[in-house]
Amino acid sequence: MEGLTGFPFRRVHAHFFGAADSYYLPFITPTTLPRFTDRQMRELAPDINLGIRVVPQLLTRRTEDFLWAARALADLGYDEVNLNLGCPAGTVVAKGKDSGFLREPAELQHFLDKIFNADLPIAISLKTRLGWSDENEFDLLADVYNHYPQMKSLTIHPRVRSDFYKGDVRENVFRQYFHCLKMPVGYNGDVITVGDIEKVRSQYAPLAHIMVGRALMADPALFRKAKGGAPATLEEIQTYYDALLESYCVAFGNVKNALMRMKEYWFFQHNLFENAERAVKAIYKAKSMDDYLNATRFIYENCKLKTESHFGWKKELL
Numbered sequence: 001m002e003g004l005t006g007f008p009f010r011r012v013h014a015h016f017f018g019a020a021d022s023y024y025l026p027f028i029t030p031t032t033l034p035r036f037t038d039r040q041m042r043e044l045a046p047d048i049n050l051g052i053r054v055v056p057q058l059l060t061r062r063t064e065d066f067l068w069a070a071r072a073l074a075d076l077g078y079d080e081v082n083l084n085l086g087c088p089a090g091t092v093v094a095k096g097k098d099s100g101f102l103r104e105p106a107e108l109q110h111f112l113d114k115i116f117n118a119d120l121p122i123a124i125s126l127k128t129r130l131g132w133s134d135e136n137e138f139d140l141l142a143d144v145y146n147h148y149p150q151m152k153s154l155t156i157h158p159r160v161r162s163d164f165y166k167g168d169v170r171e172n173v174f175r176q177y178f179h180c181l182k183m184p185v186g187y188n189g190d191v192i193t194v195g196d197i198e199k200v201r202s203q204y205a206p207l208a209h210i211m212v213g214r215a216l217m218a219d220p221a222l223f224r225k226a227k228g229g230a231p232a233t234l235e236e237i238q239t240y241y242d243a244l245l246e247s248y249c250v251a252f253g254n255v256k257n258a259l260m261r262m263k264e265y266w267f268f269q270h271n272l273f274e275n276a277e278r279a280v281k282a283i284y285k286a287k288s289m290d291d292y293l294n295a296t297r298f299i300y301e302n303c304k305l306k307t308e309s310h311f312g313w314k315k316e317l318l
């Protein structure tokens with residue numbers, strides 16, 4: 001997730017809560033210059049990701065750019081590259097990239113033909129939505145994807161682009177197509193608790209994976225619990241958050257930016273505490289390290305830590 005699952009998060013999360021089976025990197029847009037920028041290399045350099053499995057993700061609709069970047073990733077030692085077709089952000093879809101590509105199935109197929117027939121030394125996986133504005137669009141998209149059963153996996157976020165992240169996931173469509181797809185299929189969307197993970201697992205088999213975004217920001221012990229481990233203790237959460245803050249202070253060389261980043265985590269994280277909706281506002285308003293530490297201390301001391309997060313970031317479809 002852009003801004004949230006960068007290298008400071010991955011390293012600190014893996015250290016304190018055990019590594020996820022795979023971390024998908026925030027998307028990278030390859031430029032026409034066939035080399036990664038220094039900024040991109042800060043996420044991609046193999047020594048940054050030592051000891052954890054990482055899958056880089058590309059966002060592009062230019063075949064040539066995908067191809068050079070995929071080869072460069074293989075040279076860096078990666079065994080999988082993910083193509084993002086799920087991001088709804090206006091800035092990317094305006095250029096026909098990402099979920100904007102879903103509006104043009106023929107163009108998308110042409111692009112996929114080229115990348116799957118390029119004999120790349122790296123496996124390709126895709127992440128998609130159901131379509132642009134109508135879930136029935138997935139009928140055609142599923143046909144397009146089925147031309148490439150060799151893809152490593154297809155992760156489906158069962159919403160259309162115009163849903164953004166609002167409303168309920170359209171799980172009925174996922175269910176309808178799950179067995180019609182010829183490649184390993186993964187599920188993503190609104191999985192918050194271990195119960196949700198178990199429900200998805202029990203309903204869809206064989207499932208390639210469950211990808212979790214925001215709920216892992218809220219509850220860093222989610223995957224540990226799903227593997228039979230313990231929920232996070234208050235001491236763990238405090239130590240984890242201190243380490244994350246310190247990592248961002250080092251990475252940014254700047255307290256103000258590090259605090260801004262921590263506020264993004266707290267938007268999700270406060271959902272792991274009882275009645276923290278008001279108290280978290282003091283974190284959002286914090287202007288200095290002292291303000292921030294006082295506001296977090298208030299939550300640690302006054303709001304009870306829960307064993308499961310609630311879905312406090314849910315937005316209704318208007």
Ligand SMILES: Cc1cc2nc3c(=O)[nH]c(=O)nc-3n(C[C@H](O)[C@H](O)[C@H](O)COP(=O)(O)O)c2cc1C
Nearest residue numbers: 001002026027084157188189190191212213214215
């Ligand atoms: C701030 C933010 C940044 C995101 N960045 C990415 C990204 O770089 N690549 C990607 O595939 N999805 C990205 N997503 C989407 C998530 O990966 C995920 O598909 C979405 O949040 C729904 O899953 P969840 O309910 O488990 O969070 C982002 C989502 C958010 C909220």
